[in-house]
Amino acid sequence: xxxxxxxxxxxxxxxxxxxxxxxxxxxxxxxxxxxxxxxxxxxxxxxxxxxxxxxxxxxxxxxxxxxxxxxxxxxxxxxxxxxxxxxxxxxxxxxxxxxxxxxxxxxxxxxxxxxxxxxxxxxxxxxxxxxxxxxxxxxxxxxxxxxxxxxxxxxxxxxxxxxxxxxxxxxxxxxxxxxxxxxxxxxxxxxxxxxxxxxxxxxxxxxxxxxxxxxxxxxxxxxxxxxxxxxxxxxxxxxxxxxxxxxxxxxxxxxxxxxxxxxxxxxxxxxxxxxxxxxxxxxxxxxxxxxxxxxxxxxxxxxxxxxxxxxxxxxxxxxxxxxxxxx
Numbered sequence: 143x144x145x146x147x148x149x150x151x152x153x154x155x156x157x158x159x160x161x162x163x164x165x166x167x168x169x170x171x172x173x174x175x176x177x178x179x180x181x182x183x184x185x186x187x188x189x190x191x192x193x194x195x196x197x198x199x200x201x202x203x204x205x206x207x208x209x210x211x212x213x214x215x216x217x218x219x220x221x222x223x224x225x226x227x228x229x230x231x232x233x234x235x236x237x238x239x240x241x242x243x244x245x246x247x248x249x250x251x252x253x254x255x256x257x258x259x260x261x262x263x264x265x266x267x268x269x270x271x272x273x274x275x276x277x278x279x280x281x282x283x284x285x286x287x288x289x290x291x292x293x294x295x296x297x298x299x300x301x302x303x304x305x306x307x308x309x310x311x312x313x314x315x316x317x318x319x320x321x322x323x324x325x326x327x328x329x330x331x332x333x334x335x336x337x338x339x340x341x342x343x344x345x346x347x348x349x350x351x352x353x354x355x356x357x358x359x360x361x362x363x364x365x366x367x368x369x370x371x372x373x374x375x376x377x378x379x380x381x382x383x384x385x386x387x388x389x390x391x392x393x394x395x396x397x398x399x400x401x402x403x404x405x406x407x408x409x410x411x412x413x414x415x416x417x418x419x420x421x422x423x424x425x426x427x428x429x430x431x432x433x434x435x436x437x438x439x440x441x442x443x444x445x446x447x448x449x450x451x452x453x454x455x456x457x458x459x460x461x462x463x464x465x466x467x468x469x
Contacts, residue, residue: 201213270283379407
């Protein structure tokens with residue numbers, strides 16, 4: 143059975159079992175500017191143009207990394223592909239799209255109303271969902287330039303404070319856009335509360351090059367709960383990347399939205415440490431390593447032995463689940 147068919151039959155279970163990434167269609171998207179009062183000189187609020195609201199998708203393993211699965215989006219229809227609403231991101235902006243077919247759609251997209259929604263991979267952005275179960279609107283907000291950078295030298299407390307500052311800035315962008323440009327449902331049904339999936343929801347606690355020791359959650363998951371730290375005989379485990387994935391599914395006319403927390407973990411090996419351990423085990427009489435060999439290995443860096451993506455958590459956040467209600 144193809145990966146696409148497995149996903150279509152049980153998308154929630156598929157996301158619990160597979161690391162899922164959504165790199166996007168790789169084409170330019172047309173936007174409508176939605177200017178905000180405090181951003182007169184910069185279009186920081188955008189709406190996806192009608193013609194770019196829907197793309198076609200397949201699902202396959204990531205080339206070069208079989209531990210990850212990709213949602214592969216494209217503009218042109220091909221037999222066997224499935225339609226989905228698509229929401230990109232832009233640096234320091236907020237972008238929205240309404241999950242309803244465009245009246246201007248032509249060709250293969252005329253009257254197409256997908257049952258799936260995808261947005262770009264997340265490593266700090268916030269996703270907001272508002273509106274009705276039948277026709278919600280989704281927002282993708284970014285605040286990279288706000289309040290500072292995660293690449294600077296920060297304590298844990300400063301790091302958490304910066305996260306919260308950025309989350310609040312993205313909430314501000316959302317509130318300003320909704321106030322200036324409210325999006326009404328065409329069917330007149332009652333709107334539900336808005337919920338947000340933020341970086342502190344979908345990123346692992348261990349996601350930061352600044353705090354490499356804070357990896358217990360990841361290591362336990364990667365090793366089946368057996369250990370929280372690996373550094374034996376010249377091998378150790380580290381996290382090299384962490385991302386969130388958000389997608390929506392409509393069943394019986396009603397939408398639900400989910401986030402997946404996923405990490406890329408690496409087993410690192412140091413040849414010097416491994417060979418030293420082997421030498422100690424096999425006995426002192428071995429002469430297969432010369433003094434120059436030991437000197438070279440002692441200065442060697444850790445190298446990647448194996449690497450894999452791992453889905454850590456999968457949760458619904460709208461209309462039910464763990465999403466934060468935004469007032």
